[in-house]
Amino acid sequence: MNQTIAFLGAGSMAEAIIAGMTANSVIPAQQIIATNNSNKERLAELSSKYHIQTNQNKQEAITDSNVIILAMKPKDIKKATDEIKGWIREDQIIVSLLAGISTNFIESQLDTNTPVIRVMPNTSAAIGLSAxxxxxxxxxxxxxxxxxxxxxxxxxxxxxxxxxxxxxxxxLAGSSPAFYYYMIEAMERFVADKGLDIDIAKPLMIQTLKGVAGMLETSPDSPGVLRQKITSPGGTTEAGLKTLASHNFQHAVVDCLNQTTDKSAELRKNFEK
Ligand SMILES: NC(=O)C1=CN([C@@H]2O[C@H](COP(=O)(O)OP(=O)(O)OC[C@H]3O[C@@H](n4cnc5c(N)ncnc54)[C@H](O)[C@@H]3O)[C@@H](O)[C@H]2O)C=CC1
Ligand SMILES: O=C(O)[C@@H]1CCC=N1
Known part of the structure; x- marks a missing residue:
């Protein structure tokens, strides 16, 4: 692909995307430029790991690129747009990764009618599996x-x-990897409590998760039916599910997703000014 992509912000999400992009040949590493506020070591680390370009001069990085990916935290958006608006052209595309922040706000902060596209990846980008x-x-x-x-x-x-x-x-897809990891962390606690060998247990947990993902993807059955097919009356699974229900597990998950959604709106309210 013949585009040069600048990352404004070189934190965890920028790295996950850079790792994913450079792992296949869709975008040559030399067409990726990372820049940040001042952390030279971090840029050197990304350059040595992924063979991308880095430039501490944000104006140059932006001027040399067709696509500018905003990869700072939502709280830093106003400062960032104030800084870059004089350098942005209408033939460029701004891509924002920022949770909560609207395209309308970013557009309103620029002096040009530059297209703004909002994306929400997740950290599985690092292995080419972002949703x-x-x-x-x-x-x-x-x-x-x-x-x-x-x-x-x-x-x-x-x-x-x-x-x-x-x-x-x-x-559902940006934050949720953390929720799945949280559940696996709890399973790891069980492994430790039982004195099981984690080197045996971890591949089993991973294979089980892959199987669940595969079944969800290919089976005509709903998740509820898939669950029922595992749950023998009076059996082991039923005992486990009853315990989850007694802890209001599904309520906790729905509440978690609602709170996450609300926080995204709150970030917009707090930082779009
Ligand atoms: N971490 C994740 O799983 C995901 C994060 N996001 C979004 O990605 C964005 C970045 O998140 P993380 O990488 O986790 O944060 P981070 O804190 O690891 O990285 C942000 C970086 O931006 C830099 N920065 C701040 N202002 C800047 C500016 N004006 N110019 C250049 N660099 C600047 C900071 O120095 C920092 O290195 C956030 O807006 C977040 O909502 C979106 C999807 C998933
Ligand atoms: O926690 C956050 O705000 C970011 C957005 C989605 C995932 N991480």
Missing amino acids: TTVTGGKFTTADHLALVETIMQSIGTTTLIEEEDMDAFTA
Whole structure:
């Protein structure tokens, strides 16, 4: 692909995307430029790990790129747009990874009608398995969206959504890897408590998860039916599920996703000023 992509912010999500992008040949590493506020060591680390370009001069990094990926925290968006607006051109595309922050706000902070596309990847981008949602702002054409989807497909799947649904999909696909990891952490606690060998247990947990993902993907059965097929009356699974129900497990999960969604909206309220 003949695009040069600048990352403004070189933290965990930028690295996950860079790792995914450079692992396949869709975007040559030399067409990726990372820049941040001042952490030279971090840029050197990314350059040595992924053979990408880095530039501490943000203006140069932006001027030399067609696609500018905003990869700072939501709280830093105003400062970032104030800093870069003089350098942004209308032939470029701004891609924002920021939770909560709307395309409308970013557009309003720029002096140009540059297209702004909001995406929500997850850290599985690092292994090419992100489930990235994508939504365009008011200056975005179908061609802009297609280009950004192609770029993001280098790190996994992309799904076009309405921007009003972005907060909920941030919960369901951006933050949710953390929720799955949290459950696995609890299983690791059980492994330790039982004195089981983690080297035996971990591959079993991973294979089980892969099997669950595969069944969800290929089986015509709903998750509820798949669960019932495991649950013999009076058996082991039933005993486990009863315990989860007694702890209001499903309520906890729905509440967790609601709180995550609400936080995304709150970030917008707090930092779009
Ligand atoms: N970590 C995750 O799983 C996901 C994160 N995101 C979004 O990605 C964004 C970045 O998140 P993380 O990488 O986790 O944060 P992070 O804190 O690891 O990285 C942010 C980086 O941006 C830099 N930065 C701040 N202002 C800047 C500016 N004006 N110019 C250049 N660099 C600047 C900071 O120095 C820092 O290195 C956030 O907005 C978050 O909502 C989206 C999807 C998933
Ligand atoms: O926790 C956060 O705010 C970011 C957004 C989605 C995943 N991590």
